[in-house]
Amino acid sequence: MLDTVRKxxxxxxxxTALKSKESPSxxxxxxVHIGCVPTFAGLEGMFGxxxxxxxxxxxxxxxxxxxxxxxxxxGIGVPLKDGIVEIWQADHAGLFNCSRxxxxxxxxxxxxxxxxxxxxxxxxxxxxxxxxxQVPYSDGRLQAPHIQFWIAARGINLGLHTRMYFGDExxxxxxxxxxxxxGDEHRIQTLIAAKTPRGFQFKIHLQGDQETVFFDx
Amino acid sequence: xxVTKYNLHCQSRYIRRDRDWHPPPLxxxxxxxxxxxxxxxxxxxxxTVADITGPVFGHDKIGPNDHDLLINYAKPGKSAxxxxxMVHGRLRDENGRAISGVLIEFWQANAGGRYRHIxxxxxxxxxxxxxxxxxxxxxxxGAYMLRTVKPGPYPWPNGGNDWRxxxxxxxxxxxxxxxxxxxxxxxxxxxxxxxCPIVATIRDKKAIDQLISRYDPQSTVPxxxxxxxxxxxxxxxxxxxxxxxxxxx
Ligand SMILES: [Fe+3]
Numbered sequence: 001m002l003d004t005v006r007k008x009x010x011x012x013x014x015x016t017a018l019k020s021k022e023s024p025s026x027x028x029x030x031x032v033h034i035g036c037v038p039t040f041a042g043l044e045g046m047f048g049x050x051x052x053x054x055x056x057x058x059x060x061x062x063x064x065x066x067x068x069x070x071x072x073x074x075g076i077g078v079p080l081k082d083g084i085v086e087i088w089q090a091d092h093a094g095l096f097n098c099s100r101x102x103x104x105x106x107x108x109x110x111x112x113x114x115x116x117x118x119x120x121x122x123x124x125x126x127x128x129x130x131x132x133x134q135v136p137y138s139d140g141r142l143q144a145p146h147i148q149f150w151i152a153a154r155g156i157n158l159g160l161h162t163r164m165y166f167g168d169e170x171x172x173x174x175x176x177x178x179x180x181x182x183g184d185e186h187r188i189q190t191l192i193a194a195k196t197p198r199g200f201q202f203k204i205h206l207q208g209d210q211e212t213v214f215f216d217x
Numbered sequence: 218x219x220v221t222k223y224n225l226h227c228q229s230r231y232i233r234r235d236r237d238w239h240p241p242p243l244x245x246x247x248x249x250x251x252x253x254x255x256x257x258x259x260x261x262x263x264x265t266v267a268d269i270t271g272p273v274f275g276h277d278k279i280g281p282n283d284h285d286l287l288i289n290y291a292k293p294g295k296s297a298x299x300x301x302x303m304v305h306g307r308l309r310d311e312n313g314r315a316i317s318g319v320l321i322e323f324w325q326a327n328a329g330g331r332y333r334h335i336x337x338x339x340x341x342x343x344x345x346x347x348x349x350x351x352x353x354x355x356x357x358x359g360a361y362m363l364r365t366v367k368p369g370p371y372p373w374p375n376g377g378n379d380w381r382x383x384x385x386x387x388x389x390x391x392x393x394x395x396x397x398x399x400x401x402x403x404x405x406x407x408x409x410x411x412x413c414p415i416v417a418t419i420r421d422k423k424a425i426d427q428l429i430s431r432y433d434p435q436s437t438v439p440x441x442x443x444x445x446x447x448x449x450x451x452x453x454x455x456x457x458x459x460x461x462x463x464x465x466x
Contacts, residue, residue: 020309024424026400031332032324034333038350046290088267096266100229100271100393136265155252157240157242157254158240159397215262216260217265
């Protein structure tokens with residue numbers, strides 16, 4: 001008994017000694033492209049000349065092909081011309097391509113992660129990907145299909161997490177546990193990408209009347 | 218189907234971010250935050266499977282010299298101009314657990330403080346043998362290492378006479394997308410740290426101290442390269458006291 005207690009205390013001390021706060025964030029700055037999309041930054045041939053995350057699908061990838069176009073704008077409507085946007089999503093069946101996915105094995109031809117710089121003239125971005133399947137929320141309820149977004153740039157002190165939902169999934173969106181949590185219909189709409197003839201259009205507002213909902217996850 | 222019954226156990230969730238430890242969205246002395254800072258508080262969510270999983274980058278994607286900025290952009294037999302340094306450390310989570318097999322990307326100005334980037338028009342010259350970016354994957358102990366030249370300080374337009382301290386930008390993936398982090402590393406003893414409006418977006422001195430690398434004479438290679446030590450911490454997963462396990466979990 002005493003031994004167990006001693007062991008526990010010992011373990012607690014070790015833990016205390018090793019515990020540390022998360023390293024604080026700093027802005028990605030205006031030259032984030034050099035590190036994250038070097039080919040785009042003009043470093044031709046760097047790392048084989050292909051930026052990580054620039055292509056998400058190939059001919060073997062399963063699922064419905066979709067094109068997501070979007071734009072990031074600041075609080076006075078000025079496009080964010082020097083940022084990066086990353087997405088992370090489930091495959092066609094709702095599974096993530098990661099060893100910590102415990103529900104099954106994801107499509108090996110779909111990594112699920114993409115990264116694009118925002119356009120240096122108009123702040124736009126495009127992802128060619130597939131429509132994700134449904135994924136359960138922490139309480140087990142199914143969420144509407146959605147894609148995780150993460151935005152980093154000069155003037156953003158801590159990378160911003162948000163989600164994109166699909167404008168043609170009205171029924172699923174209605175029942176979505178996260179959208180319900182937000183409640184306010186005007187704010188919910190900031191997360192729903194409009195269906196267009198070309199795919200889906202998702203505009204992200206960093207600030208202002210139409211400020212996108214960001215998440216603390 | 219099992220999928221609908223799926224539940225995340227507490228042990229799988231991440232400890233909530235301490236938003237007083239991180240810089241706030243709006244920092245008046247750093248003018249770029251003025252219109253790029255959300256005004257609503259972020260909506261708090263439980264971790265979902267999307268947050269505890271994340272992209273996996275295999276070693277096959279990483280070249281043998283990707284971590285070595287001294288030579289990864291240089292012509293054969295050439296090397297970047299500047300003070301030769303190596304930076305090394307461990308990537309751990311808040312519980313002290315090593316984070317292995319994950320991607321770290323880094324980028325920086327050259328020894329004169331100039332970036333190889335279309336938007337950088339600073340007077341200092343480019344170095345034809347220096348690109349300024351690198352990447353690596355942490356080993357089984359969470360350790361990483363990069364070689365480079367010490368970046369120079371540079372002036373930036375922020376309304377005054379502001380100079381960035383020497384710094385290296387770090388982009389970190391971790392194991393779950395919720396751990397995603399971009400930060401900067403500074404150098405011990407640099408007088409510009411205290412004057413920098415970007416450093417000052419962080420309010421707690423102890424938090425700033427976490428971003429300052431230390432000169433490491435033990436790892437310095439005689440007649441070759443000086444070493445700096447920089448350990449990085451990403452978010453850890455929740456667990457209850459006494460039931461925590463250092464491994465696995
Ligand atoms: Fe910089």
